[in-house]
Amino acid sequence: MTISLNHFSIRTSDIEATATFFERVIGLTDGPRPPFPFPGKWLYAGDVAHYSNAVVHIIGIDRNDPAGLRQYLGDRDPADLQGSGAVDHVAFFLTGLEEKISLLKRMNIPFRERSVPMLGLHQLFIEDPNGITVELNYPASE
Numbered sequence: 001m002t003i004s005l006n007h008f009s010i011r012t013s014d015i016e017a018t019a020t021f022f023e024r025v026i027g028l029t030d031g032p033r034p035p036f037p038f039p040g041k042w043l044y045a046g047d048v049a050h051y052s053n054a055v056v057h058i059i060g061i062d063r064n065d066p067a068g069l070r071q072y073l074g075d076r077d078p079a080d081l082q083g084s085g086a087v088d089h090v091a092f093f094l095t096g097l098e099e100k101i102s103l104l105k106r107m108n109i110p111f112r113e114r115s116v117p118m119l120g121l122h123q124l125f126i127e128d129p130n131g132i133t134v135e136l137n138y139p140a141s142e
Contacts (some may be wrong), residue, residue, distance in 0.1 A: 005089040009057040037068025089133035097142040
C-alpha cells in the first residue's frame with residue numbers, strides 16, 4: 001500500500017475571493033477541474049497538466065441549485081462554514097482499494113463511493129470520529 005496527502009477542500013459561498021487569496025498570497029495557479037455537479041475551482045502548485053498538483057479544491061455553494069453539491073459531498077449548514085468549519089475534507093492518494101473496503105466493512109464504518117472517470121479515480125468518502133470527512137482516492141484500475 002502507498003499513501004500520500006492529496007489536497008484539502010474549502011466549501012465557500014465566495015469562490016472568487018477564496019481563489020484570489022490562494023493565488024495572490026500563496027502563489028497557486030487556477031487550473032483544470034472535472035465537471036462536477038457544483039461550482040468550484042482547483043488551484044495548483046506546479047504543473048496544471050497533472051491533477052495531483054491541485055492542492056486546494058474550492059467548493060462553491062450555489063444557493064439557487066444546491067442539489068449537485070448535496071448529492072456528491074453531502075449537506076452542510078452554511079452558517080457553520082467559518083474558520084476550520086470551512087475546511088470541507090482532507091484527501092489522500094492510496095492503493096489497495098479492495099483491502100480498504102473490506103476493512104471498512106469489518107469495522108462497520110460507513111462509506112460512500114464515487115468515480116471520477118476523467119481522472120481515472122475511484123473514491124471512498126468516510127468520516128473520522130470528529131465528523132471530519134476523509135476522501136480516499138484510488139486508481140480506477142483497481
